[in-house]
Amino acid sequence: MILYHGSNMIINEINLNKCRPYKDFGQGFYCTGIKEQAELMAKRVARIYGGDPYVNKFELDENIYKAKELNIKKFESPTGEWAIFVLNNRDRKFQDKNSIECNNDNKYDLVVGPVADDDLALLFRTFTRGLIDIDTLIKEMKYKRFSNQYSFHSKKAIKYLKLVGGN
Template structure:
């Protein structure tokens, strides 16, 4: 696999155990298969940066692919919420989070690599709204698919780090990629608002509805 990591510096030898533990999937090395997306991440503070390119030998690695049909947004939420520190604002929010944890929690820490959705601040706020029953699950799902924030690949284990080979670092100019980063976030928020406008109230399913009747999940595309 060819991977890219956006950063304000060149990283020829990523260090296992370094970084921010409060990212989407906890402590790990976050990459993408898109060089343009990596350059946007590198310039998100309106500074120049680098798209560091690597080759990952994925043979025999234990990979959790959350994009597969046997997983849903609800599995993703059980990983996102504890790592990004979601604090429910209401008793129903607590109840909803407990329901997700009991029914969809994954042992994601046992994997070498995780492949799944990326949640910037916009997406985290959308997910928080869903957990508080402010928006239905259809709005969250359509926002994730239409917002184009992209999928990410996260290296989680020493074994995965040992399989990563640095190739090169390519410059990312803030004049171009910071604007693309902002535009992608704007697109996500626009898709979110559009999904709320277009959804029929009679078709809306909120998390509290799933708590009361889990069978409603049948037939939903998440």
């Protein structure tokens, strides 16, 4: 499977320490199977940090899903469980790091699931402020369009990614 990572540089070696925390699935190296999505991210990163947009192309060894040494969490669709997981990972005040409802401690080597884009921000804020309940959140998410992301959180998982080109 081919995955893309939008950046402002060629990523020859993935350094998890350089990845930003408080992302959808925790601090990790994020990729997508949609090149256009990675291109948009590359432009955004270059605009914020300087440099030129660059889309790194990786091949994912699909044997990763059979690897016994990896703890993989996969969300097939946006569900209540997924929404709580994303909200907990993004919340700088979330305390229960050992909870299965977050990945702030990188308990999952790989997490796959929908992207919580800016379009969901208002809906998530409405939920976290207690203005809607989880059932309403789930119902409203059904009207949104989602794309998938793959986040790698350990060196063990990154071994299954191979840089094969870019731009």
